[in-house]
Amino acid sequence: MRALWTAASGMKAQQLNVDVISNNISNINTVGYKKQRAEFKDMLYSNLERVTIDPGNGPDGSSVQVGHGVRPSAISKLYSNGALYKTDNVLDVALDGRGFLAVDAGDETLYTRDGSLKTSVMPNGSQALTTQDGHYILDIENQPIIIPNNVPSHKITIDEQGNVGYINETGNSIDLNQRLQIVQFDNSGGLESVGTNFTRPTAVSGDPIIEVSGVDTPTKVVQGFLEASNVEIADEMVNLIIAQRAYDMNSKAVQTADQMMEIANNLRR
């Protein structure tokens, strides 16, 4: 009786579905979070009766196939833009467009949409622009962005193309000739998440394309704003209800298969 294992595959698939949905819900307030969706495929079919087109000599062209259940085929990340909300923090940047900020993570470069920046002191004493956990933000030359030590963080300016500057004591804006490195990917959905809001490029996502070299849709850097996560709570709650009911129905299939086996056993009292 195949029904038992087919229904079990359905229950496990819905368990995975609920895992993904609950991850989305728990990250509803994470800056720059992109929601995920679990996708499923049906499993291989076994032919109970092969299709033949042999008039008068066999089955008449319709096949009898039984499937073996469902399996997860992908958990895809959806890169739509989240809403931008105003904070009063001068060092918060939001990326309005498809771009990512480049971050120095030791032996590799990682990319993030999380623009909540701060300044940190480097080992050589100068001040650099970093993420909240201290990784350096890179400019278009792949170097950390250095702010002169006498500039307080609330005087730092970042314009729409990502040029970093500051306002000096006399109120003039000085350009530091450093520009934030913003990259785009051919296929953002292929990026690998490594946790703490960072992503790593893979063979599927393609290499990072630096925007300064000219892209179709450049990203606008908006200072003083942050990008909220793109999770829609109504969608997630509805998906949760659907997943729970699907789990319920699969468990009913298991119970029915069990009862049918019981009836077969009780044919002989």
Add this chain to the structure above:
Amino acid sequence: MIRGLYTSAWGMLTQANVMDVITNNLANANTTAYKKDGVVVKAFEQMLTQHIENTNNKVKSNPSIGNMSLGASVTEIYTDFSQGMIEKTDNPLDMMIQGPGFFTVLSEKDGQVRYTRDGSFTWSTEGYLVTKDGDLVLDENHNPISFTDFKVDEQGNLLQSDQIIGKILITNFSNPNTLKKVGHNLYEASEASNFDNNFKPHILQGVVERSNVSAVDEMINMISCMRAYETNSKAVKTHDELLAKTVNEVGKV
């Protein structure tokens, strides 16, 4: 008929053994780094059946009818070493190996080296790093570890203020199916276990590995096992009634 009785009874016994393995898995559904067991049930060797006497054409011959199997039995109980889920505890003494590999411990009771996936360690009263049962965790030189307040990086190096002061010994086997479970989350290697020397571990700190038992799978196996047991018991009953008819009614005067 008697043969059929023993075949069905053996079938019930087999399903009872399978049930034992399933319930053990379910009981350990929440044990740290528990690896579930699976059962392989195979049919017995087939027996050649022959006519006792075939008097066709007035010539005696014993043509064989075919093969008959006399039941099934449990041939192998294997351990499934697939990775369990990560559980974050934020306890710096909790560690987890991602991928293959085992922590190496010195057993307190008999001084033998054992292996475990359970990385929830603690300090002993003498200041050594031990498992929750008191077995000493070994470093690369097969010595117990007695540093306090360290961090563990991904290769298992122990870091104290960013200086490497030691390395946890992670052993890997090219054939982990030769390992035997000896209780208390420990495994024992046998002579047939081959140590894999070109092995790079991947360790995480502050997390533990959960059991890899899937409750849904075990429940389904349990239902299937129970129905097979029931079917076999009906077969036993039927054999019994056939025998009763033979014994009680055939020879009746």
